[in-house]
Amino acid sequence: MNDLWVKQCGISHTGSFKDLGMTVLVSQVNRLRKMNKPLVGVGCASTGDTSAALSAYCAAAGIPSIVFLPANKISMAQLVQPIANGAFVLSMDTDFDGCMKLIREITSELPIYLANSLNSLRLEGQKTAAIEILQQFDWEVPDWVIIPGGNLGNIYAFYKGFKMCEELGLVNRIPRLVCAQSANANPLYLHYKSGWKNFTPVKATTTFASAIQIGDPVSIDRAVYALKNSDGIVEEATEEEMMDEMAAADSTGMFVCPHTGVALVALKKLREKGVIGKSDRTVVVSTAHGLKFTQAKIVYHSKEIEGMSCKFANPPVEVAAEYGAVMDVLTKYLSKVS
16 A cells, blocks of 8 residues: 555654643643632543543643543553652542543542543644644645544544634545444444444453543544544454554554554455555554553563464564574574575
């Protein structure tokens, strides 16, 4: 595919696209506090990246941050970010949907500002990635933009950014949007396959794409609106498909998250079906830095994932620290690559 691009949203301050929305939201909270509004802090439920962005920007602004995290369901790298930035972290024996339900109840009773993507300020920041894509292409509109989806605020944010540029006359159309979900957390995919009839939440099960392990997304209505109005599509990826595509992407010099792997699977499937044409300009949105998910990469390349062949695994070769042994393994390797 000659016209494939990856929008790197994971090379920002805390390593995910969540920074775009959180700097807008925390700036507004900072303004409200200076106006003596009764806000003691900012809170969020998170699968990792939201809490990292919230805690960093709150720390910079001197505002307390409160984070609800599902215990043992996020990577160690994601857990350490809010801890390091001084957030008050509550680890809960539930999933993201349970954390989300609790934070909504708590913020309705206490003067804590809710920072999840229910809040439109977040989406105002996140839509700038869509504007950047158009600007980087000199205002030539790509045919497709593929975005991983969990809580589903980002698919709407991208739609909003593209639509705004169309309404301003900067472009004359918007791209077709694709939302990519993990097969283990696929309520939007099932809703799409049903012809958008009667949305039903699912119980999300464990996925390496932990940031989108969400069965009852809060932005479902906005996501459906964005997809309907962009002639959009929803696709899904199994665990093996996503991990293989993540590894394949890494082998080209990138270092992407499993969620980007989900989006790359959607690209592959739609190309194979002939939906995305060979010459269609396509942008895959990479949502977080691969360094947040090193454990997933380690178990993949060590072939330690039960039931998964890990066909692109590249484990280190253990060899004795002796000239002859090193020559043997290098000669064998070079005969394969030459």
